Amino acid sequence: xxxxxxxxxxxxxxxxxxxxxxxxxxxxxxxxxxxxxxxxxxxxxxxxxxxxxxxxxxxxxxxxxxxxxxxxxxxxxxxxxxxxxxxxxxxxxxxxxxxxxxxxxxxxxxxxxxxxxxxxxxxxxxxxxxxxxxxxxxxxxxxxxxxxxxxxxxxxxxxxxxxxxxxxxxxxxxxxxxxxxxxxxxxxxxxxxxxxxxxxxxxxxxxxxxxxxxxxxxxxxxxxxxxxxxxxxxxxxxxxxxxxxxxxxxxxxxxxxxxxxxxxxxxxxxxxxxxxxxxxxxxxxxxxxxxxxxxxxxxxxxxxxxxxxxxxxxxxxxxxxxx
Numbered sequence: 001x002x003x004x005x006x007x008x009x010x011x012x013x014x015x016x017x018x019x020x021x022x023x024x025x026x027x028x029x030x031x032x033x034x035x036x037x038x039x040x041x042x043x044x045x046x047x048x049x050x051x052x053x054x055x056x057x058x059x060x061x062x063x064x065x066x067x068x069x070x071x072x073x074x075x076x077x078x079x080x081x082x083x084x085x086x087x088x089x090x091x092x093x094x095x096x097x098x099x100x101x102x103x104x105x106x107x108x109x110x111x112x113x114x115x116x117x118x119x120x121x122x123x124x125x126x127x128x129x130x131x132x133x134x135x136x137x138x139x140x141x142x143x144x145x146x147x148x149x150x151x152x153x154x155x156x157x158x159x160x161x162x163x164x165x166x167x168x169x170x171x172x173x174x175x176x177x178x179x180x181x182x183x184x185x186x187x188x189x190x191x192x193x194x195x196x197x198x199x200x201x202x203x204x205x206x207x208x209x210x211x212x213x214x215x216x217x218x219x220x221x222x223x224x225x226x227x228x229x230x231x232x233x234x235x236x237x238x239x240x241x242x243x244x245x246x247x248x249x250x251x252x253x254x255x256x257x258x259x260x261x262x263x264x265x266x267x268x269x270x271x272x273x274x275x276x277x278x279x280x281x282x283x284x285x286x287x288x289x290x291x292x293x294x295x296x297x298x299x300x301x302x303x304x305x306x307x308x309x310x311x312x313x314x315x316x317x318x319x320x321x322x323x
Contacts, residue, residue, distance in 0.1 A: 031270045033064035036074035036086030039148045041178030043199040043289045044087045044258075050288060051260075055277040062270065071152020072102055075261065079109040084263040085274065089152040089197060089256035090117065090233030091159070094305035098232070102155045113309035115260040116275050117302040119199075119295030121153075122237045123160065123253025126185070126193040126205050129213035129246065133191070136161070136217060140170050142191040145184070147198070149175035156196030156256050159234070160219070163226045182207035197234075197256040199291035201244065209245045216244065216251045227254050232305050257302070258295075262309050271311025275300065279319070 033055065037048035045068055052064035067083055074086035075096040088096075095101050099108035127133045133142075146168070147153030154175065161167055174190055182204030184190045193205060208214055216239070219227075224236050237255040241248055260278070262271055278285075279297055286292040301308075301321040308316075316322045 030061045031063070031267060033062060033085055033270070033274070034083040035064065035066045036069040036077055036083045037066045038070050038074075038087065038151060039068050039177050041181075041203055043203075043291050047285060047289050047292070048087060050285065051274075051278060051281075054281050055274050058277055058280075059273050062273070070148055070150040072096075072155050073150035074152075075103075075109060075112060076106060078261055078263055079106075079111045081111070081263060081265070084266050085115070086261055087118075088259055088261055089121070089156060090259050090304040091197075091231050091256045092152040092155055092233075093259055093261055094232035095155075097306045101231075102158070111264050112261050112306060113264050113266075113271075113312075114304055114306050115262045115271060115309055115312050116278055116300040117295070117304060118258045118260065118278075118300070119292050120235070120237060120255035120257050121197040121199050121291070122239055122255045123219060123251075124193070124195045124198050124200065124202055124205055124239070125160075125217040125253075126195075126208060126214050127191065127217065128185075129215045131191065134217070136164055136166075136219075139192055139194070140166065141172065143172040143174060143189070144192040144194045145174045145176040145181045145190055146194050146196070147175070148177055152256070153195050153198055156234070156254075157194050158196070159227060159231050160194075160196040160223070160254075163223045163230075178202075178204045186211050197254070199258075199289075200239065200294070201290060205244060209247075213246055214244065216247050218251050219253045221252070224252060224254055233257065257304065258291075259304055261306070264307075264309070266309065266311070268309075268311035268314065271309040272315050273311075275312045275315045279315075 038044035048066045056064045071088045077083045096103045096109040146157035185208045234254045239251040282297040301316040
């Protein structure tokens with residue numbers, strides 16, 4: 001081949017290879033992760049910060065930050081593109097996808113995708129031991145906090161009340177932060193911390209139990225059965241004896257699984273990097289956050305009723321957790 005033609009051919013091959021490099025996805029591709037957590041005082045904020053820091057450390061071209069929003073609001077913000085990753089509940093994500101219950105006004109939120117299931121959060125309904133209150137029905141008209149406004153906790157709390165034929169209108173509702181919930185319960189300004197699903201052990205309940213004698217209200221089996229049947233993503237669960245100071249009995253209830261969701265527009269390689277980082281650090285998160293010890297890394301790929309992000313699918317197939 002003449003030297004000139006050989007030079008042109010080499011240029012063409014070089015351009016082709018350069019194009020292939022540009023088109024190939026890279027786990028380290030530049031991207032800004034905006035992760036929705038929850039208001040201060042719960043475990044989601046600390047856990048989200050750790051997860052963002054870990055994935056950014058492993059992928060230097062990524063950037064990341066957390067935003068203390070809340071489980072239900074997280075789903076809406078992710079769907080709108082205001083954030084691109086977030087914590088929520090399995091039940092909340094399923095309702096958002098279907099446009100049901102809390103999400104009737106927003107309609108079906110179809111821009112969300114599942115990344116990972118982390119751990120279960122159980123029902124924890126707390127009253128003072130000397131209150132004379134032994135059932136949810138006896139709380140009617142009382143001052144209760146169902147969780148922060150816009151939180152997935154408050155959504156599940158609403159489900160629990162509906163299973164009794166009640167609603168928030170039947171109570172004096174206080175949407176309190178976790179820190180305020182514990183403080184106001186101790187001071188007697190509220191009668192009940194009513195968490196339909198909350199990380200266990202719940203910091204405000206630990207705080208309340210350290211200064212007041214408390215008791216946890218169980219859910220009757222018929223209420224549990226109704227919730228599991230009618231609300232996608234809820235499962236039956238019993239807190240063991242000794243779950244909190246003075247609670248020397250089992251407490252039947254339900255759980256919602258904590259999930260990480262993402263925008264459908266998140267690049268596959270970023271979704272892959274996030275779930276890989278969570279898997280790699282799963283045991284360490286359990287040492288940081290006791291609630292994570294209730295989860296199992298192989299359950300990260302559990303179906304929660306919304307489509308899984310392709311980047312997560314790729315990783316879970318490599319691990320053999322899904323086919």
